[in-house]
Amino acid sequence: MSDLQKKNAGEAAAQYVEAGMVVGLGTGSTAAWFVKALAARNLPDLRCVPTSERTADLARELGLTLSTLEDTPRIDLTVDGADEIGPGLALIKGGGAALLREKLVWEASARCICIADAAKVVPALGTFPLPIEVVAFGHKTTANRIADVLADHDIASPARVREAERGLIRTDGGNLIYDAACKLIAEPTRLASDLKSLTGVVEHGLFLDLTDLAVIGTDEGVYTINP
Numbered sequence: 001m002s003d004l005q006k007k008n009a010g011e012a013a014a015q016y017v018e019a020g021m022v023v024g025l026g027t028g029s030t031a032a033w034f035v036k037a038l039a040a041r042n043l044p045d046l047r048c049v050p051t052s053e054r055t056a057d058l059a060r061e062l063g064l065t066l067s068t069l070e071d072t073p074r075i076d077l078t079v080d081g082a083d084e085i086g087p088g089l090a091l092i093k094g095g096g097a098a099l100l101r102e103k104l105v106w107e108a109s110a111r112c113i114c115i116a117d118a119a120k121v122v123p124a125l126g127t128f129p130l131p132i133e134v135v136a137f138g139h140k141t142t143a144n145r146i147a148d149v150l151a152d153h154d155i156a157s158p159a160r161v162r163e164a165e166r167g168l169i170r171t172d173g174g175n176l177i178y179d180a181a182c183k184l185i186a187e188p189t190r191l192a193s194d195l196k197s198l199t200g201v202v203e204h205g206l207f208l209d210l211t212d213l214a215v216i217g218t219d220e221g222v223y224t225i226n227p
Helices: 001-012 029-041 053-061 100-109 137-150 186-194
Strands: 021-024 046-052 077-081 112-117 129-133 178-180 203-204 215-216 223-227
Touching: 001 029, 001 077, 001 112, 001 215, 001 223, 021 029, 021 053, 029 053, 029 077, 029 112, 046 053, 077 100, 100 129, 100 203, 129 137, 137 178, 137 186, 137 203, 186 203
Parallel strands: 021 046, 021 077, 077 112, 112 215
Antiparallel strands: 129 178, 129 203, 215 223
16 A cells, blocks of 8 residues: 555655754655654654645654754755656656755755655656746746747646645745646756746756665565665
């Protein structure tokens, strides 16, 4: 079952944390298992930098000591989930609408471990819609620019703004999320560069060359993938 696999991955990743570390805490259902397992270890002198308010609330409730990137700009280890894990540990992230804060924490980290259930490992990126975080002001014109970039990458479907019953989904930073149904991302590096160059795009969910290790949960335990 997926929940068991997520639990196994989160608990296994908690064993990589040592006393005195500054630890980045990811966002999402798998990351939540890691946060719970980390708190249960009761390691001394840990400082934790959460990637979302949701994760911060969970960590605080479990008694973990929280910090910020401003106070601890160098992070020893970040553990976070992914929506897809492709070749070379290229990732799609952002299903939890925390991709900007996640990437800021990842890029400040000496080491990053991705945790996921086995279904997240794919032969090529793109089946999971690619999240793109945009500034709310003028977001429809930004969406037009995104569509042009996607078309240049032979991705026909336009990106769609993420909504819920209460209206447009907003990130902790007040931005909006557009999801691009790419189906196949043939050139992740070029797409990442092209999207990041657009005015109005804050960040995208392609996490490339950032993952040092993936811990994949199965029903029986875990296995690891190196880049």
